[in-house]
Amino acid sequence: MSNIPTDLKYAKSHEWVSLDGDVATIGITDFAQSELGDVVYVELPEVGRTLQAGETFGSVESVKTVSDVYAPIAGEVIEVNGSLGAQSELVNSDPYGKGFMLKIRVSDASALGGLLDAEGYQAVVG
Amino acid sequence: MNTLSFRTKQMPEPKLIFDRSSAGRVGCNLPKADTPEVDLAAVLGEVREELNLPEVGELELLRHFTNLSHINFGIETGFYPLGSCTMKYNPKINEKTAGLPGFANLHPMQPVETIPGALDVLIGVQDMLCAITGFDEITLQPLAGAHGEMTCLMLIKAYYEARGEGQKRHIVLVPDSAHGTNPASAARCGYDVRPIPTNAEGNTDLEALEKALDDSVAALMLTNPSTLGLFEPNIEKICAMVHAAGGQVFCDGANMNAMVGTTRPGDHGFDCMHLNLHKTFSTPHGGGGPGCGAIGLMKHLEPYLPVPVIRRSEMKVIADYDRPKTIGRVSAFYGQFLMEVRAYTYLRAYGKEKMADISRYAVLNANYVRARLKDVLPPAHDRPCMHECILTAEKYKKENGVRALDISKRLIDYGFHPPTNYFPLIVPECFMIEPTETETKETLDEFCDALIQICHEAVENPDLLHDAPSTQIVGRLDETAAVKNLDVRWWPKS
């Protein structure tokens, strides 16, 4: 049974979002990391790039799979998690904390309403 | 219980050749120059100082590789039912003919008038492959299967460019069950790839195909028989649908072994296809190459063939470069010539009378394995299979925590090379077993007995499988560490 914190919002494509002011922190869920297995590489965008909701912003690789990751909400990338370069295993060990992927300045915070809450996401992963 | 080889896990792992090096040794009887000495620096400018290659004697070298061969599984070691790869016997006579000095000692740029025998071999292979596939033309220029796929798509691209539809037709449709080379080859030709789903019976979803077809589609890439080991019963209809939308249909020929002498893809409605001579026509796989990727095509694509085109002209065989509409060269010379010699030898050994036996016994063997295993590993589809059968180990994953990979690894302990796992992607915990026609009933029985035994072990003692293989020089390897602590070459100890 995977961990689904109740204070976060979720996309069906298995990303989570937490909003602080107009800054959203984004990562992949505990369910997603356990499906992938040991994460060996994370490809992230450059700071300054503008993302549309649903747009691919990077990818996560295990030994034998690679999955695109999508922006759950639109905005400009203001920070990427540099420690994933050397320590991609953080995505497995702490997906909601040190294993986050990026922070974006959201253009419209109300769009968060279109995402799933913990209960809704629980229904997605079964 | 069999072990795979002379060398077992009780023995120390072989050293790297660099650790056997000792200054001053040499492993061959070198040619000595008898021309005047020269001042290298004066002739070449700068001369490098370091060249850190190993120094070992000839016997040490041979023992090194003989020992390495003992920890490597080949068809001649044992049964190798790797699905989609057609690991059939590679006849020894092929090696002998390819080694003839009149073939092995030819320079690709010697005057073409001096290689009539080589051209005879090439056109001989082309003629026989035309007869077997039903296509109008064959070229042997592509160097491997994926290279053949790419060449086919290039022909299609050139065809549409010539018709002024090059820009408009930018999409290639690829079923979700296809080999990864298909979408990758399409991308390599600048195409946008769109997936087409497979339905519950294992056939192409015709409704989805109909929806996807319009005047932006250049081609559909279809594997027939499919990667599910099933013949596509709607094949003529599918080709007609794509043609009606103005598109081309490419056949991935990885599974040609199911069809040799029995049915011809050229008659199914395909416009072009690739063949893997290293699968269907017995040229050795050599540890992952050389491949050999002939392609077949219909008349309308012929003007665009890569050069040289080997063809008849006034009773002679020529290498034709005067081809104004050609896509150009796809490889440096005449393709994998020595592999063509092997394929030619193989085709002539079967000949008209026996050619169909290849597909008939390949299909017999696959259905036999399927029937013998159906109670422990159910087939993904309840239909007769072609040259390979797709079985699923889903219940062992659910009930015993044993994955298809664990069962495969345990097979190694029983002396068999595992089948293909986890492909096609659309069948959970899948085994793709391709026995080929060259295996005896006894071998198939031993293999099936082993798999049945392993399936019992999966229920009674799953850890036996989780820990497998236990008979090899190494146990399961840490592939995550291999990526994270990348070590792809040896460095001298400083």
Next chain:
Amino acid sequence: MPYIPHTDSDRREMLATIGAQSIDELFREIPEKLRVAPGSLDLPPALDEPRLMAHLWELSKKNVNLADVTCFLGAGVYDRYIPATVGAVISRGEFLTSYTPYQPEASQGYLQAIYEFQTMISEIYGMDLSNASMYDGATSMAEAAIMATGIKHRDKVAVSEAVHPHYRQVLDTYCWSMGIEVITLPAVATGVTDLSAAADAACIILQYPNFFGTIEDLAAQRAACDSSEALMIVVADPVACALLKPPGAFGADIVVGEGQSLGVAMGLGGPMVGLFTCKKSLIRQIPGRIVGKTKEAHGEKPGYVMTLRTREQDIRREKATSNICTNEALMALAATVHMIALGKNGMREVATASVRNTQYAIQQLTAAGAKLHYSGRVFGEFVLELPKDPTVVRDALLEKGILCGLPLGSYYDELKNCLLVAVTELRTKDQIETYASALKEVLA
């Protein structure tokens, strides 16, 4: 049924287990009208083994093979010494009849050999790392160019006209299909390349030594690449690199080449083996297989696996770095055995012998009435200018048992009087002198 072992009773028992009456019944999903009757295809009759051998022997004898003539023809494929051990190793069934090492525990032999191959090829080129091989030198170069366009986000590549014409033709084909423009850089009087027109290309590609045998100025290439922020790609002859300062020492980003000279039979140009090396920083973008060293998951023994697999077509599909799947493992194994057999000193001796023989041939052939066309430094091959049509000279010398080189007129209009001559370590003083006196006669 030459290689099919089934007896009548096997077939009966197997059909009974399957629950089918006949083999035909197993094909029932193929529409009737698409089936052909066994034995009905338009094919020649089957041959038994002795007749098969005799037939192939007859075909092979129709060719002029290089054991019957003295070979001064090179142009990217060379008549070099192949130690007897090479054939002995690559004909072992465990290597010859295995497939891509998808099951590493049962494939350690091949994987270790490829790790050794990667090490030695990287060393020869002076590069950080090598992949497990490509189809051939020409496709390896095309893959390198396409990789550069992806890295640099530019849709133009620059290649010297002194790169092998067939390689450039393959590059043209690959680039056309991907909508990439190819700029050709001209060669100057010394036989090296003028780099001034390479602006805004993703890469600059030179051959080292180039098609004319001339040793290119790689320091100048590095400088040109730096000023235009292009990747430096070198197509290098591994045998020459045993003596020449390797491309890696000049800061090359990608070095590719043809490995046929390392123990692979000429075989009319196939199968050969493509070499592909690069800087460590580019590893995630490279095509093909890579073998890496690791250890057991639950133990300490070292072992080898294919690694960085997510770049490849079977995982990343249309987003893969290339569509390549099969490589040339068997020829890479041949090259591995070859490099070990010759070793550190042998590789240099062979290269040195080529230089000596080449210098002697230049002296002898120019004394016989030919002229050296380019003034630059050469390694083992050079361009001769003849006072007579080179194709006529070639045919006349072939009558005398000498394969004298490659007439260049069909590749370069301005070189229609020129012949490309290669002299490997296998040529002797006698053979060179015989060539020179025969040339003198033909030119007279």
